[in-house]
Amino acid sequence: MSAASSARAALTQELSQAQRHARLTHLQRLEAESIHIFRETVAETEHPVMLYSIGKDSSVLLHLALKAFAPGRLPFPLLHVDTTWKFREMIAFRDQRAKELGLDLLVHTNPDGLAKGVGPISHGSEVHTDVMKTQALRQALDKHKFDAAFGGARRDEEASRAKERIVSLRTAQHRWDPKRQRAEPWHLYNMKKKRGESLRIFPLSNWTELDIWLYIEQENIPIVPLYFAKERPVVERDGQLLMVDDERLPLEPGEAPQMRRVRFRTLGCYPLTGAFESPATTLPEIIGETLAARTSERQGRVIDKDGAGAMERKKQEGYF
Amino acid sequence: MTIHQSPETFGYEAFLAAHQRKEVLRFIACGSVDDGKSTLIGRLLHDTKQIFDDQISALQRDSRKHGTQGEEVDLALLVDGLQAEREQGITIDVAYRFFSTEKRSFIVADTPGHEQYTRNMATGASTADLAVILVDARQGLTRQTRRHALLVSMLGIKRVALAVNKMDLVGWSQTKFEEILAGFNAFTRNLGFSEIRAIPLSAKNGDNVVLPGTAATWYDGGTLLAYLEEVPIREEALAAPFRMAVQWVNRPNSEFRGYSGRIASGRVRPGDSVTIAPNGRTSTVARIYTADGDLAEAGEDQSVTIVLADQVDASRGNVIAAADRPVQVSNTLEVRLFWASESPLAPGAALLAKIGTVTTNATVTAIRTRIDPETGQPGPAEQLTANDIADVTITLDRPVAFDPYAENRETGGLILIDRETTDTAALGLVQAPRPAEPKHAAPVVAEVVAAKPEARGLLAKLRGLLGG
Numbered sequence: 001m002s003a004a005s006s007a008r009a010a011l012t013q014e015l016s017q018a019q020r021h022a023r024l025t026h027l028q029r030l031e032a033e034s035i036h037i038f039r040e041t042v043a044e045t046e047h048p049v050m051l052y053s054i055g056k057d058s059s060v061l062l063h064l065a066l067k068a069f070a071p072g073r074l075p076f077p078l079l080h081v082d083t084t085w086k087f088r089e090m091i092a093f094r095d096q097r098a099k100e101l102g103l104d105l106l107v108h109t110n111p112d113g114l115a116k117g118v119g120p121i122s123h124g125s126e127v128h129t130d131v132m133k134t135q136a137l138r139q140a141l142d143k144h145k146f147d148a149a150f151g152g153a154r155r156d157e158e159a160s161r162a163k164e165r166i167v168s169l170r171t172a173q174h175r176w177d178p179k180r181q182r183a184e185p186w187h188l189y190n191m192k193k194k195r196g197e198s199l200r201i202f203p204l205s206n207w208t209e210l211d212i213w214l215y216i217e218q219e220n221i222p223i224v225p226l227y228f229a230k231e232r233p234v235v236e237r238d239g240q241l242l243m244v245d246d247e248r249l250p251l252e253p254g255e256a257p258q259m260r261r262v263r264f265r266t267l268g269c270y271p272l273t274g275a276f277e278s279p280a281t282t283l284p285e286i287i288g289e290t291l292a293a294r295t296s297e298r299q300g301r302v303i304d305k306d307g308a309g310a311m312e313r314k315k316q317e318g319y320f
Numbered sequence: 321m322t323i324h325q326s327p328e329t330f331g332y333e334a335f336l337a338a339h340q341r342k343e344v345l346r347f348i349a350c351g352s353v354d355d356g357k358s359t360l361i362g363r364l365l366h367d368t369k370q371i372f373d374d375q376i377s378a379l380q381r382d383s384r385k386h387g388t389q390g391e392e393v394d395l396a397l398l399v400d401g402l403q404a405e406r407e408q409g410i411t412i413d414v415a416y417r418f419f420s421t422e423k424r425s426f427i428v429a430d431t432p433g434h435e436q437y438t439r440n441m442a443t444g445a446s447t448a449d450l451a452v453i454l455v456d457a458r459q460g461l462t463r464q465t466r467r468h469a470l471l472v473s474m475l476g477i478k479r480v481a482l483a484v485n486k487m488d489l490v491g492w493s494q495t496k497f498e499e500i501l502a503g504f505n506a507f508t509r510n511l512g513f514s515e516i517r518a519i520p521l522s523a524k525n526g527d528n529v530v531l532p533g534t535a536a537t538w539y540d541g542g543t544l545l546a547y548l549e550e551v552p553i554r555e556e557a558l559a560a561p562f563r564m565a566v567q568w569v570n571r572p573n574s575e576f577r578g579y580s581g582r583i584a585s586g587r588v589r590p591g592d593s594v595t596i597a598p599n600g601r602t603s604t605v606a607r608i609y610t611a612d613g614d615l616a617e618a619g620e621d622q623s624v625t626i627v628l629a630d631q632v633d634a635s636r637g638n639v640i641a642a643a644d645r646p647v648q649v650s651n652t653l654e655v656r657l658f659w660a661s662e663s664p665l666a667p668g669a670a671l672l673a674k675i676g677t678v679t680t681n682a683t684v685t686a687i688r689t690r691i692d693p694e695t696g697q698p699g700p701a702e703q704l705t706a707n708d709i710a711d712v713t714i715t716l717d718r719p720v721a722f723d724p725y726a727e728n729r730e731t732g733g734l735i736l737i738d739r740e741t742t743d744t745a746a747l748g749l750v751q752a753p754r755p756a757e758p759k760h761a762a763p764v765v766a767e768v769v770a771a772k773p774e775a776r777g778l779l780a781k782l783r784g785l786l787g788g
Contacts, residue, residue, distance in 0.1 A: 288332065
């Protein structure tokens, strides 16, 4: 063998070895990217907070945040905007996780909305979401003077979210201006802002629904039991299965809650989130269903259907 | 061809194992207005079964309202997510789309071909492994095509899929296709592409996108998706030396002090000698900490926390690098700049620069040449306006660590930030330092750094006049 060809063989071997080592799985890459985003934000902003909505994306977000700062503690609090219409199991799960992990958890409810009795049933989904979520979020961010808020939104969820940056600037009025978005080349995030402006940070931007489930399974991340199928009381209304979580859901004439084996794909306010019939009681079964799904994740959400461009408009108004 | 096997058909464990091994290809799709880029991406998503039934019904509804394809479903509406885009039938901003097949996952940056294209394309290209450049077969190569090819080559992309679209409208003419390819090859001869793969297709009908077309009997080169599934990913980056910018010093108690960061390139093991730039101190890697336990080795793209053997002073902004292949350190950078701001840039302008994890005051001390966006040829420039590309000299108020962009995209890329609006005003690629200047140049640079901000501008202008 000539010197040149043996050198080439050695190089090829070295390269293939490097290639073997260098190959991270897709989930490892996503995890590393999210951790990097958490650390950049904490280093570059004054007073960050993590929006915690108790759902599966929030569970993943929290897990990644804990990893980013280990062995240290989480260097920011969690904020839950409580519309008072969350499933009871969600609230129980939230409180249990906060206790187990020793989290600094803030809970905010819009006091004006509460006084006026705003709810999805009495006022409709648009008003409820605006008052109890969008306005409540703005109140909480202003009250605590948070200048950066982590959220679990993903680009694959909805068309206008696909255009959102990882670091998204909001005006002092918390508005999103899709035409004034900043370039995010390489992994360089511009976190500068003027007084009163704030940032929304989306570390899960490049994750898909399937990635979230695979990661929950891989990392054994606790999630709200509502994601797993179980016999639950539901009524069928406008093609959606609504769970009768408490006595506040008024039954229409002739309606009677039936026990059906259902689970949820996303979790929001209970009268606005549809369940579906499923036998899936384990994560592999859920992942199997996710792969076979013929409808999108947000199909069970009423908010997205408040007219074309509903999500884009709500985002501009300051909805997360 | 199988896009996705359902987990039942071959078992969950097998599915999971296959998914774990899957690589991700990041690519950018570029084309001019009306080349059919959004339609092509919509077609990729649709034919790889990423589109759900409720999205299809929404699409049918939207197509009647905003569609440009007559009675047919307009796939472009799958990716044009903003109302203004749907109303005007254009793409405003970079969108990221995800799809996967059994072989690979894909992240595609969909960038507009017109307004602010420099900024958006440079952003999309900065992390891409490959570019899909669209050409309308009827139009052939346009000024935009040349601009897009030049831009992606500058951003370090080595592989190009030339998607010759709307072939159905030229009767699948082989002559037409070959003419376009020959023109493209001629133009890109000096752009450093390692591979150009031309594919005749019709995004509207789906021929040669995901499913093979039958109309072009003379073509047997495979579909666009087949190419995306087999093209090598980032093989060039494997030999790059170890670099990690310190993001955060993790010091929860007196027992632990670690430097957290994302590895920009190369590999690292406990026992490796490292240099901390810019101060130049050396140390040894003691541990590679992660929340899942210490690692015996870590590499590019991993987020880790490095514990050093010595009590060296390192902080955010420092770069930990392989001791035998150190980074360069300077307070003067030669930069190829992509100016994105609506306000013009004149020599002496004071901005902020972010490179790695350092944000520092920066003065554009000289605009040396403006680069013609179509030919790549340098020409004179006094000031820059939005979308201009130019070679400039930037002076920072402290030395920073970097590699030339051609060697390392992560440590050689920077952004400039407008101090007043806080917007990102430019993207920059750090070039190899120029050969030593005439003797008088060095003290001027030192003075510029030391001088007060107001004096800096003057000095910079002076330097500009002197042709520095």
